[in-house]
Amino acid sequence: MFNFYIIILFVLLIITFLLSMFFSASENSFIQLNKFKIKNLIYKNKKIGREIYKILSNMDLFLSTILVGNNFAIFGFTSISLLLLLKFGIPKAQATTYNLIFSTLLILLFAEIAPKNIGRERSHYFSYKFYPLLKFFQRLFLPITYPVSLLIKLIYSLFNITKENRLDEISKKEIYTLTKSSGMKGLFPNFDTKMIERIFNFRNKRIYDAIIPLNETQPISSKKTINNVKKIFSENDIEYLPVYKNNITNIIGYTKPTDLLNIKNKELPIREIMRDLIYIPEFINLLDILDYFEEEFVLGVIDEYGIVSGLITLNDVIDEILGEEENIISKKVKADNNINIVDEIIVSGKTPLEQLKIEFGIDIKDKDVNTLAGFLMKTFKKIPSRGTTYKYGNYQFKILKSSPTKIKRIKIKNIS
Template sequence: MDAISTSALFLSLLVLILISAYFSGSETAMMTLNRYRLRHLAANGHKGAQRALKMLERPDRLIGLILIGNNLVNILASAIATIIGIRLFGDVGVAIATGVLTLVVLIFAEVTPKTVAALHPEKIAFPSSWLLRALLSVLWPFVKAINLITSGFLRLLGIKNVSVNDALSQEELRTVVHEAGALIPQRHQEMLISILDLEKVTVEDIMIPRSDIYAINVNDDFKTINKQVTQSPHTRVLVYRDNIDDAVGFIHLRDALRLQSKEEFSKSSLLRAVKELYFIPEGTPLTVQLSNFQQNKERFGLVVDEYGDIQGLVTLEDILEEIVGDFTTSMITTASEDIDIQQDGSFIIDATINIRDLNKEMKWDFSTEGPKTLNGIIIEYLEDIPDAGTTLTIDSYHIEVIDVSDNMIKTVKVIPLVKEPTNEEAEE
């Protein structure tokens, strides 16, 4: 009789350990589910995902339920193990049962199931959610009582909201995109990162400076105007009177060529064909400007400062290129055309190049917080317009000024310096 009773106790203990393993694995699986994949599956009608998502809306109830079940099972298993120990080894059996049960519970009811659940959360959480939901209905009064008590303690600690906020910040989303690996093609990753960067980039960072704007002076002789229209590298051209700050509007090349084909092209017809200008305040983030272009149905705008002076020109294409990269059909000068690689490893660079374009093209890290061009960075660093032959080092780049004209640095030679390893890097 005693042997049968002991066998039954061993069987009961085995069942309790398995139940404990179930609760431990379920807890880990539910808590390690990818919330975004879970929402995706739930939105696509996956029943297990829908049940799990519903339970995770109130993690305090879920944890309360699992802990009630797990602790109840473990305490009962401890009692049974103690009885078995006393029957087999007498008084010393209590210590033996405690030690053996602790080891068994740790291996088979805690570490192993939790490890498996962490590796395969969906395979365990989705089936478990059905049973957990049923248990929650049965044990609801106990769960409710536990939650009321714990909520009181949480309020003492200043925690009032027990719902989980798993919204991602911009930097966290950037990390997710970077770590997506093969799940997202490299090209798509770059585009997503570029979209996130739009908030940090303003129109001044990508605009064509006023000195580089291709524009037509309506007061020039008509032969010059006609030649500018014919040879224009852009589909839209700014029209002004004597000074670019006295802009009249812009002419679409298609309209100008149509007038030429009808032999109706003249200064007066040119002025009648110009379109109204669209102005953009400096400092406007690209995300805002992209939306403004869309709302106003514009593709072309002039960046103006607080005094209304024109600082540069921005097009819709410029913003889109920040996301998808340079268009192969673009006739605008690209960063690579401004950079000439020398045999000695140095680079001859047009100093009017945009710093962001230079950094992207060369994988360099010139600061983009101040001036927008390499010319501007050098002048700000020296606090003067240097002579040709002047050398300096900015960050980790050795720079030699080659050509200066019209109060601007035109060409420089840049040699990236080898960075000295830090103490930590040297130790590694």
């Protein structure tokens, strides 16, 4: 009888220890579940997805079950281990001390730390295997956990705490992390993960992040005739022309090519048909100006002194989201003695000289400028037109695209 009693206690000791391990592992494994995978299981009409969703839909009940079950298991384990020590004839004082040390170390290492780490690392495997057992304990402990859940809800209401279901909404951080990791793994090789980041940060973007400075536009005098303006549009690939009065900083309106259609009097001053310009301060957010573009194509941006500092269009706002053109647009490589040499590259005018030196070995020594466009403008002492070429060392620079105010695209060819 004595031996049978000892065996029963040992069996109960193992059971309570395993239950403590189970509840500790369950806590971490269910909380660490990937919500995308659970949602996917639900979309595939899998029972396991629906059941796990039900468990996590009521986090109060889930956590209450874990805490109640773990406390019962730990209490049972320490009580049974103390009984066993006493049965082996160890004095009560010493048995209590031994039990405290033994139980604490054993539970801490093998029923808390180890299961929690395993549950975190193998969260889906553990949850899929043992969710029925957790559901059983949820029902078993319901008489205890239900009042606890009601108490928690009362605390929420007293402190005005909003409870969220962690599976219902996917945060922007999770979407960004998913797309970034997918891009790194090559799942979406042509997907620009930086665009996601720009979209999420769009609310914090200011107008000056997308503004076109006034010196990069091509303002025309309000006295220009319709015929003159038509000629400017035909010679330049531009969507609009800002109109100024008396001086270039006094922008009073703008015009588009479509405004000039069906105008019979070609000598009419452009101020007679130009569109009025709406002015907005440069320190407001990009998000706040979107409504303006329902009626206007161009907005004038003014600084704190009321001076027009630049212009902005809806395309500029979209470019801020999608990203501007990369500095290195394309390149061609040729083989020379089994060595790949860059034969031809097409770059943006804003490409830093330092980047050309580091990536392609094109060493342009000029301390006064930082970009390729700046170097070419300094060389020509003007903004060169399309097709203009310039030789520097072993390279030929050809202007592929430019405007009256900037060099936009250049082809660099190795002529060595």
